Amino acid sequence: MARLGAMGAVAAVLIGFFIFITTRLSAPMMIPLYSDLTMEDSTAITRELDADNVPYELKGDGSTILVPGDMVLKLRMQLAGDGLPTGGSVGYEVFDKSNTLGATSFVQNINHLRALEGELARTIRTIDRIAFARVHLVIPERQLFQRDKSETTASIVLKVRGSLEASQVRAIQHLVASAVDGLKPERVSIVDESGDLLASGAGGGDSLLAGSLAERTVAYETRLQRDIGAIVSSVVGSGRARIQVAADFDYNRITRTADSFDPETQVVRSAQRRIEESASTSARGGAVSVGNALPDAGPGSGGGASGGDTNNNTEETINYEISRTTTTEVLEPGRLKRISVAVLVDGTYSKNDAGELQYQARPQEELDRINALVRSAVGFDKARGDAVEIVNLRFAEAPRIDEVATVESGGFLGLEKADYFYIAQLAVTILLGLAVLFFGVRPLVRRVLKPDETAAAGAPVAYAAPAAGAVARPAAAPPTITRESASETAIQIEQAMQTGALHADTIKRVGSLVEENPADAVAIVRSWLADAA
Numbered sequence: 001m002a003r004l005g006a007m008g009a010v011a012a013v014l015i016g017f018f019i020f021i022t023t024r025l026s027a028p029m030m031i032p033l034y035s036d037l038t039m040e041d042s043t044a045i046t047r048e049l050d051a052d053n054v055p056y057e058l059k060g061d062g063s064t065i066l067v068p069g070d071m072v073l074k075l076r077m078q079l080a081g082d083g084l085p086t087g088g089s090v091g092y093e094v095f096d097k098s099n100t101l102g103a104t105s106f107v108q109n110i111n112h113l114r115a116l117e118g119e120l121a122r123t124i125r126t127i128d129r130i131a132f133a134r135v136h137l138v139i140p141e142r143q144l145f146q147r148d149k150s151e152t153t154a155s156i157v158l159k160v161r162g163s164l165e166a167s168q169v170r171a172i173q174h175l176v177a178s179a180v181d182g183l184k185p186e187r188v189s190i191v192d193e194s195g196d197l198l199a200s201g202a203g204g205g206d207s208l209l210a211g212s213l214a215e216r217t218v219a220y221e222t223r224l225q226r227d228i229g230a231i232v233s234s235v236v237g238s239g240r241a242r243i244q245v246a247a248d249f250d251y252n253r254i255t256r257t258a259d260s261f262d263p264e265t266q267v268v269r270s271a272q273r274r275i276e277e278s279a280s281t282s283a284r285g286g287a288v289s290v291g292n293a294l295p296d297a298g299p300g301s302g303g304g305a306s307g308g309d310t311n312n313n314t315e316e317t318i319n320y321e322i323s324r325t326t327t328t329e330v331l332e333p334g335r336l337k338r339i340s341v342a343v344l345v346d347g348t349y350s351k352n353d354a355g356e357l358q359y360q361a362r363p364q365e366e367l368d369r370i371n372a373l374v375r376s377a378v379g380f381d382k383a384r385g386d387a388v389e390i391v392n393l394r395f396a397e398a399p400r401i402d403e404v405a406t407v408e409s410g411g412f413l414g415l416e417k418a419d420y421f422y423i424a425q426l427a428v429t430i431l432l433g434l435a436v437l438f439f440g441v442r443p444l445v446r447r448v449l450k451p452d453e454t455a456a457a458g459a460p461v462a463y464a465a466p467a468a469g470a471v472a473r474p475a476a477a478p479p480t481i482t483r484e485s486a487s488e489t490a491i492q493i494e495q496a497m498q499t500g501a502l503h504a505d506t507i508k509r510v511g512s513l514v515e516e517n518p519a520d521a522v523a524i525v526r527s528w529l530a531d532a533a
Contacts, residue, residue, distance in 0.1 A: 021433055028068035030057055033075055034085055035064045036131055041085035048079060086118070113137060120176055124156070127168065132159035132193075137180060152183040153201065159193040166215045169198045213251050216334065221245045224341070224378055231373050232343060236362075240346040240395070245378075247340075251333035258327045265323040273316035340387045341378055345370065346395045357399070362392045 033056070034045065042062045049056050049067070054075065057066040067075055079085070103111075117135045124133040134157045140150040154176050158164070173185040189201030224245045232241045345367075349357045371390045380386050514521040 017433065017436060021429065028055075028070065030066040031069045031072060033065045033067045033072055035060075037063050037065065037085055044084055044086075045079060048082065048084065049075075052078075086122075113139065116180070120179060123175065123179075124158070124172060127172070129161045129164060129168075130158055131161055133157070135176065137183075139180070139182070151187055152180060154180065154183060154188045155201070156188065156190045157193070158190065158198070164192075164198065167219070170215070173199055213249070213333070217247060217249055220249075221247050224339075228341065228343065228374055228377055231377055232345065232370060235366075235370060235373075236345045240399075242344040244342045245339070247336060248338040249333075250335045250337045252331075253333050254331040256327075256329040256331070258329075260325045260327070262323040262325075266320045268318060269321040270319040271317065273314075336384075338385045338387075339378055341374055341389070343370070343374060343388075343390045345390065345392050347392060349399060359394055359398070361394075367392055 034041070037045070039062065042058075042065065045065060046056065046058070046062075049065075054067060054071065058064070059066060117137055120135045120137075121133045124130060124135070136155040138153045138155075140152065142149060156172065156176065158172075169190055170185070172190060173188040176188050177183045177185040187201055188199060189197075190199040191197055224247070225243050228243050228245070229241065232243065233239075345362065347362050348360045350360065352358045367390050371388060374380075374388050374390065378386070378388070380388060
């Protein structure tokens with residue numbers, strides 16, 4: 001009965017184990033359908049999954065929903081068609097379920113404002129690093145006989161992963177301002193989940209312009225620092241260089257106008273010429289008489305000598321035009337005036353005989369080559385006053401001896417991260433199964449199948465008393481007693497018990513004799529070996 005019970009227990013354990021392995025391997029791999037859900041979205045999504053009989057698991061207080069991996073894409077498209085998840089906000093679907101016939105204008109305006117806020121929040125959440133967004137709009141109504149109109153304002157609360165850059169904050173301001181009528185970007189206030197003010201919403205256009213100019217400077221310095229770091233790190237090693245870039249921009253807008261004349265390129269513009277102008281005068285001598293004064297008096301009426309003068313004039317005017325060039329030059333803001341680059345590189349390290357790191361400074365030739373590379377990367381201009389400084393100093397933190405560079409790859413054999421986890425889980429399950437078989441089931445099976453040595457034991461064996469100087473040897477075994485009845489079985493068991501006691505007593509006596517006469521025992525063993533040979 002004990003043997004049958006053990007065999008049944010082993011069979012039950014094997015059946016249960018294989019059922020567990022089969023169930024575990026046949027179960028679909030669960031991957032996240034959505035994460036960071038609100039309670040409203042989680043409730044709506046689980047209701048849809050229950051209606052479609054889709055298996056799912058909830059984690060993180062219901063904020064994460066896991067579904068089988070082969071159904072993720074289908075479920076996402078199906079839920080997107082139903083407008084899920086909404087992110088805890090209501091969009092333009094509010095008008096799909098409302099009764100517009102009996103709604104007042106006030107209700108319609110409120111629903112329009114809710115829908116606009118919800119759609120803006122959904123759009124903002126599509127930006128990287130933004131996990132949650134909530135938008136509040138204040139759109140004042142135009143009253144009758146109102147001369148002054150209040151400006152439209154907006155307030156946005158963001159939950160971000162990490163931190164947002166200044167360009168992303170400005171992009172959100174312009175995005176919201178472009179979607180709301182009458183809203184200016186400087187009237188949009190942005191706050192993160194920690195209460196830090198990202199955009200005040202009370203500044204004017206000048207503050208936005210100053211912010212954009214400072215943002216442009218920082219972006220230029222960051223880009224140069226990244227490019228220089230990629231070049232220098234490939235030479236000195238990753239993390240063994242520190243780079244700082246300072247750029248000076250001129251944001252003044254300058255307009256220049258210049259006129260230039262070239263006297264060598266004169267041309268005739270106009271010419272005016274009067275060819276001839278003649279005039280004659282006459283003079284008469286002698287006394288003045290009455291005859292000279294008469295109207296019809298002739299030339300010789302008065303008598304005496306006479307004479308006259310004649311004048312000829314030629315007049316010409318020529319106008320010349322000199323070449324003239326007018327140049328108007330407009331210098332837009334954002335010109336680079338000067339750039340400074342500081343590069344600090346670490347030396348080289350090698351192991352000495354004791355296994356310790358030993359520092360060595362880099363040679364000047366290597367620093368000069370790095371300097372030439374940096375100058376070429378930044379567009380060095382000596383006339384502009386640019387400065388590039390390369391310094392080799394030992395870093396306070398030396399590299400570790402067992403430091404090994406790891407290279408990230410895009411996955412082996414096209415497998416994704418979830419596939420690696422599934423393979424690891426499968427391997428661990430198989431190893432546990434093998435361990436159970438070899439260290440648990442196998443010993444039990446061997447013990448169950450092991451023959452009963454006690455039942456196969458024969459009749460008692462007679463031993464002769466050991467003679468002086470010799471070790472007693474067991475006598476020949478008597479013939480085996482057959483089991484013909486229950487009484488004979490009981491007698492055989494009793495004889496077996498007596499035989500066991502006799503064996504134990506004989507072994508004890510032989511051991512005492514060997515301890516008392518070790519030399520005689522050795523001689524007897526040698527004689528046995530000689531007889532066997």
